[in-house]
Amino acid sequence: MRLLIVGSLEGHLTTAGKIALARGAKVAHVDDGDAAMTALRAGQGADLLLVDMRMDIARLIDTMKAERIHAPVVACGLGNDAASAVKAIKAGAKEYLPLPPNAELIAAVLEAVSEESHALIHSDPSMLRTLKLADQIAPSDASVLITGESGTGKEVMARYIHRKSRRSGQKFISVNCAAIPENLLESELFGHEKGAFTGAVARRIGKFEEASGGTLLLDEISEMDPRLQAKLLRAIQEREIDRLGSTTPVKVDIRLIATSNRDLEAEVRRGTFREDLYYRLNVVNLMLPPLRERPTDIALLAQHFAKKYAESNALPERPLTPAALDKLRRHGWRGNVRELENTMHRAVLIAGPDSIDQDALILTGGETASYTAPAPSAPVQAPATQPTDVPSMGGAGTGNLVGRTVADVERDLIIDTLKHTLGNRTHAATILGISIRTLRNKLKLYSDDGIAVPPPGDGERAFG
Structure with missing residues (x-):
């Protein structure tokens, strides 16, 4: 973990750095946002920035985005001031950390950033x-x-x-x-x-x-x-x-x-x-095998994501019912772990107070009827046929396509596939059999023509 501290806050940030150092982080310190950008441009790199609330956090984050430098920013301020926290989050900060620093709170922030990119949940052979x-x-x-x-x-x-x-x-x-x-x-x-x-x-x-x-x-x-x-x-x-x-x-x-x-x-x-x-x-x-060939990992990953998003949304952790787990196992998971993560995030937000039942599981495109979970002793195989819930552009045959141009049909197929993947460009390009560059070029043309294009999905960067 590489931590870059930006600002001073009367020495409290230095204390925070010492706590992070004791927790195994590599810590560097700069005086302001301009110095932070100089360090990042020079290749110093950072997995997390702790930034003094008195700095222009919005400008720092905008500059990082413009120069394609990716690292979460945590704002730090004196006292547990709700107004400051709201201001920091609106400016683009991932979290707000009150000072003087609490050792356990800093450890939790470091662990959360580390866990976000390092979790590897598995049990399947x-x-x-x-x-x-x-x-x-x-x-x-x-x-x-x-x-x-x-x-x-x-x-x-x-x-x-x-x-x-x-x-x-x-x-x-x-x-x-x-x-x-x-x-x-x-x-x-x-x-x-x-x-x-x-x-x-x-x-x-x-x-x-x-x-x-x-x-x-x-x-x-x-x-x-x-x-x-x-x-x-x-x-x-x-x-x-x-x-x-x-x-x-x-x-x-x-x-x-x-x-x-x-x-x-x-x-x-x-x-x-x-x-x-x-x-x-x-x-x-x-x-890496697709999720449909890792059947015993589905429940394990679902429970992991249920706990993760319950904590991040300040909601109680709830178990998945047997019916919910059965529904997850029967799905085809064309979007693999990323699709499962998005499914569980939605489920955590809309589930009842006591458990996560099957009604809370909104599966992308509906269940994959052609997929049947294999018996434990049988070899796991991918579906032999195209799932039934891929957009069909108007039903069987070509009757509903007559009178339409190829460009119109292609545009609708691309937009429908993007909706199916919740805006995930990489997944959509894979389903469509085109490169991500070709997809981006077509989406730009559609946008320029005033056609609504689904925004990028929330989990686009979570798994590669």
Whole structure:
């Protein structure tokens, strides 16, 4: 855990830093928001920022978003002032921490931030086999390719490997290749010098440099442009990178992990992914099974998420009824763990006071009738046919499509699929069989034409 303290608050934040240090966090301190941005641009990195309420928190958060620097901000102020807490949350802070600091409260905040990205809940034999292999290869520096459907927990697995590695005390840096526009991804990875391009107002250390000594995760690497793949291959082979606008190579020492929800061998055959890069990445391949092939994990994960969202919404923890658990086991879970998490979040909010019954489980698109939970002794298999609740665009046959243009039908299919995935772009692209880049381009065209597009889903970043 890397903690960056911004401000002083009459020495109370220094005391908070000492408490966090005693709890195992690595602590750095800067005087104001500008100094915080300078430190973050220089690759210092942070998993959490504790910020003095007297600072311009909204400006700091907006600047971080504009420069694609992701870290939760917790505002700190003197006394338990409700008005200050509301002001901080409205400014974009994740939490408000009253000072003078309470050791247990600070420990809880650190634990909550750590748990949010590190939880790996499992009991099914298929996951146990995968974790056994992960444990075997974690101590090495070998590159790892983690594959699996969207929402299976690929980023969570990457963090697990990092924590089990010899680099666990160093940085873990994650880059979502699908979420960053193509023209910005090169700068994000390799950094740039001031003036390297329009908008480069200061030198920016890239993720390769920031992760040096630790682990770099390239999430959804299959979405990377082939031109940039060539530069990435050189960085992996030579262990050095060139910042944009610089002529001096920079040596880096990283352990590389990549994830993909696509069949990279098929992408190589299509010519959309470099074969030499594929073999560089695929030293070890960890295939994460979909949730439908982890039947004994469904109840365990559901109970975990029920407890998590009860606590975060200040609601009593309630058990799931047998009928609710049966309904969960019978669902197909095309969105995997991410879909289950969103389902349980909704259920916690609308369930009765004593338990979470099946009526509180609003399953995306309804239950998957074609999926039947296997008997314990039988091999687990995915549904052989397309689930019945995929949008059908008007029923069997093509009668309801006659008279409509292909563009209109395609637009309705994309919008309906996005609604089905609760706005999750990556999951929708997988269902539609198109790249996330193609999906984003089409959604931009629809928005420009004044067509309502579902906003990104709440759990888009929770699992890779």
